[in-house]
Amino acid sequence: MADPLKQFQIEPYVPILVGNADLSFTNSSLWMVVSAGAVYGLVMLGTRHHAMVPGRLQSVVELAYEFVADLVRENAGKEAMRYFPAVFTLFTFILMGNSLGVIPGIFTFTSHIIVTFTLAMGVFLGVTALGFWLHGWRFLSFFVPPGAPKLMIPVLVPIEILSYCFRPISLSIRLFVNMMAGHTMLKVFAGFIIALGIFGVAPLAVNVALTIFEIGVAFLQAYIFTVLTCIYLHDAIHMH
Amino acid sequence: MEIEAARMIGAGIATIALFGVGTGIGHIFSTLISTVGRNPSVQQRVFPYAIVGFALVEAVALYALLIAFLILFL
Numbered sequence: 001m002a003d004p005l006k007q008f009q010i011e012p013y014v015p016i017l018v019g020n021a022d023l024s025f026t027n028s029s030l031w032m033v034v035s036a037g038a039v040y041g042l043v044m045l046g047t048r049h050h051a052m053v054p055g056r057l058q059s060v061v062e063l064a065y066e067f068v069a070d071l072v073r074e075n076a077g078k079e080a081m082r083y084f085p086a087v088f089t090l091f092t093f094i095l096m097g098n099s100l101g102v103i104p105g106i107f108t109f110t111s112h113i114i115v116t117f118t119l120a121m122g123v124f125l126g127v128t129a130l131g132f133w134l135h136g137w138r139f140l141s142f143f144v145p146p147g148a149p150k151l152m153i154p155v156l157v158p159i160e161i162l163s164y165c166f167r168p169i170s171l172s173i174r175l176f177v178n179m180m181a182g183h184t185m186l187k188v189f190a191g192f193i194i195a196l197g198i199f200g201v202a203p204l205a206v207n208v209a210l211t212i213f214e215i216g217v218a219f220l221q222a223y224i225f226t227v228l229t230c231i232y233l234h235d236a237i238h239m240h
Numbered sequence: 241m242e243i244e245a246a247r248m249i250g251a252g253i254a255t256i257a258l259f260g261v262g263t264g265i266g267h268i269f270s271t272l273i274s275t276v277g278r279n280p281s282v283q284q285r286v287f288p289y290a291i292v293g294f295a296l297v298e299a300v301a302l303y304a305l306l307i308a309f310l311i312l313f314l
Contacts (some may be wrong), residue, residue, distance in 0.1 A: 019256075037314075170299070170303075171307060173299075173302070173303060174299040174302065177302035177303070177305060177306050178299070178302055179297070181302055181305055199249075220291065220295050221295070222297070223295075224289075224292065224295045224299075227292060
């Protein structure tokens with residue numbers, strides 16, 4: 001049975017070495033470019049004819065826009081609509097990456113912790129910087145929960161800070177582990193299919209069900225990442 | 241005890257966390273079902289919260305899986 005973890009191997013397609021740093025164009029980079037290009041192409045092609053009554057492709061783009069816009073407005077408030085382009089980009093990038101990965105043979109770039117950690121750190125640093133930029137040093141009052149008795153504050157504040165700093169870790173690990181575990185399970189069951197011969201129909205049926213589940217998880221994880229980003233934005237803008 | 245044996249035992253013990261996860265997911269959907277049962281018109285409004293709750297609890301299950309893998313391979 002082949003190694004189910006071999007699918008996560010990074011293969012450099014165009015080796016680029018800058019001093020000691022390996023900046024090669026890898027399979028991960030390729031699928032990131034494809035994913036971003038696919039989203040860009042979809043949006044550009046969909047909005048080519050600015051029809052009042054949208055055709056099929058324009059409807060898809062409008063649906064996606066409305067979906068993320070409602071998310072931002074409801075979870076982060078109307079003022080957060082200025083950050084809508086960033087949130088929309090994040091959502092569609094992760095969604096396209098996750099969805100492309102379900103297709104056999106295509107590398108899932110969100111199944112690597114470094115990719116999801118970069119995205120989550122980008123969100124965390126951006127939101128924290130926004131909080132300090134909007135409120136100055138008063139942003140630190142966010143770590144004192146409203147209505148807490150004065151004596152409890154020295155106990156509560158370190159816990160609040162710790163739980164705030166845990167956010168990028170949980171955000172990145174959630175996406176990465178969901179993708180990695182799903183794809184590993186798919187490969188493990190796929191290995192059983194050939195090994196069992198005629199009774200391989202059972203793992204095949206399980207694999208079909210798992211693939212459908214993985215498509216659901218791809219969308220769900222992109223949605224969760226975006227919802228949490230909007231909630232953190234709300235925390236930074238409104239501070240409670 | 242050899243390190244390999246200890247790793248296997250540790251990874252096995254890490255799966256105890258799934259007990260809480262199963263309870264959590266069951267609780268979320270049990271509440272969803274009884275809420276929709278009492279008031280079917282709110283189904284559209286509470287279903288997104290149920291899905292978000294499910295994904296967050298599932299994330300905890302996957303943290304446990306991650307810890308099991310870390311114990312097993314690192």
